[in-house]
Amino acid sequence: MLNFNFQNPTKINFGEGQIKVISKEIPLDAKVLLVYGGGSIKGNGVYKQVIDALSEHTFFEFSGIEPNPTYDTLMKAQEIIKAENIDYLLAVGGGSVVDGAKFIAAAALYEGDDAWDILAKQQAVTKALPIGAVLTLPATGSESNGNSVVTRDGNKLPFSSPLVRPLFAVLDPSVTLSLSDRQISNGVVDAFIHTIEQYLTYSVNGKVQDRFSEGLLQTLIEEGPKALAPATKENLEVRANIMWSATMALNGLIGAGVPQDWSTHMIGHELTGAFGIDHARTLSIVLPAVMKVRKEQKREKLLQYATRVWQITEGDDNARIDKAIRLTEEFFEAMQVPTRLSDVNLGSNDIDLLINRLEQHGMTALGEKSDITLAISREILTKAL
Numbered sequence: 001m002l003n004f005n006f007q008n009p010t011k012i013n014f015g016e017g018q019i020k021v022i023s024k025e026i027p028l029d030a031k032v033l034l035v036y037g038g039g040s041i042k043g044n045g046v047y048k049q050v051i052d053a054l055s056e057h058t059f060f061e062f063s064g065i066e067p068n069p070t071y072d073t074l075m076k077a078q079e080i081i082k083a084e085n086i087d088y089l090l091a092v093g094g095g096s097v098v099d100g101a102k103f104i105a106a107a108a109l110y111e112g113d114d115a116w117d118i119l120a121k122q123q124a125v126t127k128a129l130p131i132g133a134v135l136t137l138p139a140t141g142s143e144s145n146g147n148s149v150v151t152r153d154g155n156k157l158p159f160s161s162p163l164v165r166p167l168f169a170v171l172d173p174s175v176t177l178s179l180s181d182r183q184i185s186n187g188v189v190d191a192f193i194h195t196i197e198q199y200l201t202y203s204v205n206g207k208v209q210d211r212f213s214e215g216l217l218q219t220l221i222e223e224g225p226k227a228l229a230p231a232t233k234e235n236l237e238v239r240a241n242i243m244w245s246a247t248m249a250l251n252g253l254i255g256a257g258v259p260q261d262w263s264t265h266m267i268g269h270e271l272t273g274a275f276g277i278d279h280a281r282t283l284s285i286v287l288p289a290v291m292k293v294r295k296e297q298k299r300e301k302l303l304q305y306a307t308r309v310w311q312i313t314e315g316d317d318n319a320r321i322d323k324a325i326r327l328t329e330e331f332f333e334a335m336q337v338p339t340r341l342s343d344v345n346l347g348s349n350d351i352d353l354l355i356n357r358l359e360q361h362g363m364t365a366l367g368e369k370s371d372i373t374l375a376i377s378r379e380i381l382t383k384a385l
Contacts, residue, residue: 095140
């Protein structure tokens, strides 16, 4: 196992009816900016619960944060922050809203000339406004980590800082019952691939992390399709297990002391930036191709994945790996997401653009050993056709 430092100070308030705890989590003298997306929270009852919980607080609202939040939209929040002396952010929504709140929080106290440098130049975040989160779409784990991704002019770039990790998060699985099938699918697949990126690398004898990861993968495989099936999609226990899995997949626990990949994400970001494809759907396209192209480099962990996650014990090593990859693709298909570029009407003529964008963004040495060159990324994209 590799050396590591692990701390996750986000307080999780999990369960039905927990939104009311906001009133106690945010100081009464705070000036709060409530940030959210397109307004779906007003149709599913979440907005009213939040407003009721903030009834004794001074708060203002900022809405319109998009899926894949954009720099231009997020910077508009700075006007309210300055005018009203905002000193606390409350993000209500899915991962995009929480990601957006993180950038708003960092930009509000950024002392450089251009807050975009936090992403484009990876300038360190030295100060940020405190954040709380009410999660409505389990997927990214953003509610309990310091990671964020923001888009500007088609460039989707990440940044990370412990200073933008939410101080608390409310996870009420009942609010996810209003999600569309597409949102459910995206969330389950996103959480699944977050786990894979920290698991499917090479062994450092991190037995605890491996078994945590395998448990999350098995839970998502079992529960994900149930959230789409008419007979079980209203089952609150199904939603609770998915919600907690998504949080646990990217709160730092399973990645502590083990190598991590993230090549699927970096290539996927370019698909979103260039073509506007849902984040999770870029991942379901890219991951099977990564597994196939990097079969030799990931052989030991692919065999472990085949045995422990899919219970594949017959056949030679290659046959077991191939079956595990095939079952992974079938799981994605059961979750109603694409597994090929052709599924989203892209072809070989689009690969040059994606490779150029990877080069432009410095993504020239990806993977757990930083050995996925642009040539190998091209091979991965070609395999994904």
